[in-house]
Amino acid sequence: MAEHITIGDVAPRVQYVADGLLAEFTFPFPIFEEADLEIRLDGTVLVGGASISGAGSSEGGSVLLAEPPAAGTRVTLRRRLRIARATDFQSNGVLRANSLNDELDYQVAAIQQVADEVTGAVRLDPADGGELVLPLRAARANRVLGFDSNGNVTVFDRGTATLGVPFAGGVPRTVEDKLAERLTARDFGATGDGVTDDGPALAAAMAAAAASGRALEIGEGAFRTTQPLTLGGGAAGLIMHGSILYAGPAGQAALTLGDGAAVRNAAKRYEGLRVVRATLSDWEDEGDIGLVLRNLDASLVEIRQVEGFTIGIRTQGVERGFEDTTLILGRIVNNRIGLDVRTETAAAWNTSVRYYGGHFAIGSAVHTDKDRFGIRLSAAPGAYVAHNRHLFDGPGFELQAEGRPISGIPFLVEVNSRSVWARALRMEGCSPYVARHTGAAQDHVYEVAWASQAYLVDVDYAATATRVGAVVRASHQAGAFREASREIAAVPNLRAARIRWSNTEWGFEKLACLSSNVGGTPTTLADFAFPALDSFGFTDQGAVLTGGRGLGFVVDARGCREFALAVDADAPRLAVMCFDANKALLTDTGMPLVRASGQSLVWNAEARWWQGSADMADATLTRPQVVRLAPQVAFAIVGIVRIGADYEVRAMRLGCDPLFAPPLVYGQPGLPHGVRELVAEAAWDPASIAAGASAQINVPLPGARAGDFASAAFSLATSGLVFLAQVGATDVVTVTAWNRSGIAIDLGAGTVRARVVKA
Incomplete structure (x- = not known):
């Protein structure tokens, strides 16, 4: 060795699991020469068939095998030194540092090797102390190794009944009896290798379990059988960790x-x-x-x-x-x-x-x-x-x-x-x-x-x-919708619910008519909830929404936040308008005021409503929709609008959770939408009416139009007088009191009531 190596605090062993492709494996510990490295493949020492590099290096090296090991093979590399002293220092010779370091390195490496082997040995806990000495060979032959009452090593006869159990009150039993507590398929020769026919062994095991009243355990593996199997009712049960692979008839x-x-x-x-x-x-x-x-x-x-x-x-x-x-x-x-x-x-x-x-x-x-x-x-x-x-x-x-x-x-x-x-x-x-x-x-x-x-x-x-x-x-896509079982409003037939508001305008019972292009500077609910609009079309079954038109229910949302809308229509589009407690319009401020259960809602700034991102259709699972309103929304219009193409609407319903009963807003002062019948009254004290003569009064009635059915009544007794009514002008009902008697009649001061009904 040109220079001595450094023996660091690195375990002299490393293991890998081969992947079937890699042939080179590294080792992080130093070796002095190639012969110091032992290579094992699944426990078998490899002799030849590998080249080793890195001998003499403090950082370790690598092994290149002649061919990659099979996938799943455990590859073990460990340092194996001869425990021997092959060198000696000469008396009165020069004691060189390199020679001394090499000797000390070898000793440290050998000690690491011994320490690694001791790790896998059975040994006493440091706090226990004492010795564990096996009995002599003749004394332990064909006997069971165990521990006596002091914890010392001893032996027992294989058939002894003196083996204890580690529980108070336990009854000693033989090893055979203990092992027979649960039957396993392998006790009867089953292999579980997926190839051997384990049918006879499994059948024997099941018969034994049924006869003994015990549970049968089938362990890990695939137990192939070419015969049907039956575990009788006498068995306590069956526990399987593997599988039965049936290859029978x-x-x-x-x-x-x-x-x-x-x-x-x-x-x-x-x-x-x-x-x-x-x-x-x-x-x-x-x-x-x-x-x-x-x-x-x-x-x-x-x-x-x-x-x-x-x-x-x-x-x-x-x-x-x-x-x-x-x-x-x-x-x-x-x-x-x-x-x-x-x-x-x-x-x-x-x-x-x-x-x-x-x-x-x-x-x-x-x-x-x-x-x-x-x-x-x-x-x-x-x-x-x-x-x-x-x-x-x-x-x-x-x-x-x-x-x-x-x-x-x-x-x-x-x-x-x-x-x-x-x-x-x-x-x-x-x-x-x-x-x-x-x-x-x-x-x-x-x-x-x-x-x-x-x-x-x-x-x-x-x-x-x-x-x-x-x-x-x-x-x-309809869970929340199905929970909204309280019906707030229903228009089961749009065709039958239509209201002729004028010669060109139509309204609908309980519904507000909506427009995507409201003129002027609308700011309140009354500016958007129209009682009637033109441009609606009609079929034999319903109403047709054309460009810019919509229909919606107006609800009081102060006590209820969620509403379910059901519509029978050809691909309708959901729309929601929001208002505060003063019925002032709420617009998009970056905070979502309304969300839907089955689709996203987008703000339409021109129309001033939130509208669905897609049509309510069965094919896209967006037909039943529940909308949830933010806390600041006190009133809302929940309905449908025409966006891409005209479509027919045949029926509409609105529901909510049965815990609530929110009011439906229609036919109120300032919000006349949704009703066929309009009424008004005025104070009247007509002069004396001669026989055959008449007297008239004009009663203001917003919404009254020519062609409406009109009627009138007076709050006092009117014997001899006939009250007639007609819409004399827009928003005005003319009431006529006709004296059909033969004498003059002077009514006292009272109240005249006018009523119109839309066709």
């Missing part, structure tokens, strides 16, 4: 849990169940089932995966019931029917079962021409058909049927079930139906939390269905 159940016939399988616990078909089923034979659960009662089942069968899972009542059990579902993939809730005989039942979760999915390229269903409720011919009180909580369905001429429906109900509830469903790529009913099922409730079709999801009643009554609650 088609048309049979891969794994059956519980006894059939009239046996009650109660209080069972099955955990981590995984059953995978080695090859995908053709989906033709319904006997091809992944997992069958028979006659369970008050049990707990956790299913992690069932994949590749015609029917993934079947809960089965066989001459007895399947009931009061909880199932936790995982991946239920590539099965034509993911879960089949079934009865087999007239004496069986399937009721009161809770299903949590479940991802029911089909691959995009799997049997693209065949119908598929997530969950089926079924019965064998002649079997009991009243499957009642099932709860499905939070299942997800990805059935790859959207846009294809096949059915991909979450629930297929072929029985006369009652009170089946499904909550918080997710539908992705399904048909536009959450369920298909083919019999007399009723009182089903399907709550859809998310769906490609959102609020258009429905129940498909087949021609054979004899009952209806299922409820679909689709909340995707």
